[in-house]
Amino acid sequence: MPELPEVETIKNELAPAVIGRCLARVAVYDAKAIRQPSVEEFERQLAGRTVASLGRRGKYLIFGLTAPFPGCLQAASLDPEVSLIVHLKLTGALLMNAPTTRKYGKVLFEFDDGSRLLFIDPRRFGRMWLVADPASITGKLGPEPLTPDFTIETLARRLHGRQAPIKAVLLDQNFIAGVGNMYADEALFAARIHPEQAAGDLTRGQISRLHAAILSVLSAAIANKGASTRDYIRPDGQLGTAHFSFNVAHRRGELCPVCRRPIRRIVVRNRGTYFCSHCQRRR
DNA sequence: CCCGGAACCTGAAGGC
DNA sequence: TGCCTTCAGGTTCCGG
Numbered sequence: 618m619p620e621l622p623e624v625e626t627i628k629n630e631l632a633p634a635v636i637g638r639c640l641a642r643v644a645v646y647d648a649k650a651i652r653q654p655s656v657e658e659f660e661r662q663l664a665g666r667t668v669a670s671l672g673r674r675g676k677y678l679i680f681g682l683t684a685p686f687p688g689c690l691q692a693a694s695l696d697p698e699v700s701l702i703v704h705l706k707l708t709g710a711l712l713m714n715a716p717t718t719r720k721y722g723k724v725l726f727e728f729d730d731g732s733r734l735l736f737i738d739p740r741r742f743g744r745m746w747l748v749a750d751p752a753s754i755t756g757k758l759g760p761e762p763l764t765p766d767f768t769i770e771t772l773a774r775r776l777h778g779r780q781a782p783i784k785a786v787l788l789d790q791n792f793i794a795g796v797g798n799m800y801a802d803e804a805l806f807a808a809r810i811h812p813e814q815a816a817g818d819l820t821r822g823q824i825s826r827l828h829a830a831i832l833s834v835l836s837a838a839i840a841n842k843g844a845s846t847r848d849y850i851r852p853d854g855q856l857g858t859a860h861f862s863f864n865v866a867h868r869r870g871e872l873c874p875v876c877r878r879p880i881r882r883i884v885v886r887n888r889g890t891y892f893c894s895h896c897q898r899r900r
Numbered sequence: 901c902c903c904g905g906a907a908c909c910t911g912a913a914g915g916c
Numbered sequence: 917t918g919c920c921t922t923c924a925g926g927t928t929c930c931g932g
Binding site for chain 1 (some may be wrong): 923924925926931
């Protein structure tokens with residue numbers, strides 16, 4: 618499942634392959650993947666543009682694209698600069714130079730040097746948008762956990778008064794951007810917090826530990842190029858290795874590395890939640 | 901605003 | 917072997 622570390626890895630590995638390249642043709646094979654604008658307009662608007670930048674906000678990937686045909690914008694009724702925003706959701710992947718006949722291919726981006734980017738997505742949850750202003754899609758997201766403005770104070774202030782389980786709050790993208798099911802479980806384990814503890818009831822010490830845990834868990838996963846527990850693949854087809862360092866996520870029945878008791882799986886807010894009931898006690 | 905649950909999808913895995 | 921059921925999970929929508 619692509620969460621922040623997976624999307625960050627895709628961004629890092631895709632950047633050298635696409636920045637500076639000009640799109641010759643875009644072909645949409647599954648209209649469901651395109652949220653905005655229409656499929657025809659999406660294909661038409663993209664052709665001729667050059668990728669100027671590649672960024673990430675939460676779990677969204679953002680391609681910055683230059684204007685095509687400088688000087689001819691009005692005649693062609695095209696926007697000057699646009700952003701292509703991609704959310705991979707559960708099973709989406711972006712592959713560089715994979716066979717165009719690859720199974721589950723949904724959108725093909727062909728560059729004028731012959732290279733190509735293929736979006737695949739078996740479960741069809743992934744989405745893309747072509748917009749003038751990326752904030753129209755990502756504007757409501759919570760803070761980026763790996764930027765300096767995400768402090769213990771920020772976290773404490775945002776947790777104040779929240780009655781939902783801390784696990785549910787960590788999954789709320791408007792609370793904090795980029796944390797998904799796996800890394801929420803890993804961070805709560807590292808911070809020794811029960812996933813069902815009410816978010817607003819965390820002590821100062823717990824908040825401090827949780828803050829440190831979020832940073833370390835996400836950073837370590839990026840260093841390991843993301844976690845391939847299921848569908849995540851990097852643009853060159855390689856898998857990530859971050860899941861080999863997981864302590865609890867997807868490890869039901871295995872032993873807690875700290876106390877050697879079995880890892881348990883419960884359901885919190887309709888999400889499978891892995892934790893150690895001995896190390897992560899309710900207050 | 902806050903909270904919780906259903907819906908969206910389809911491959912994989914498990915039961916019989 | 918094959919059919920049927922259940923599970924997984926990020927986000928959005930809806931009702932309270």
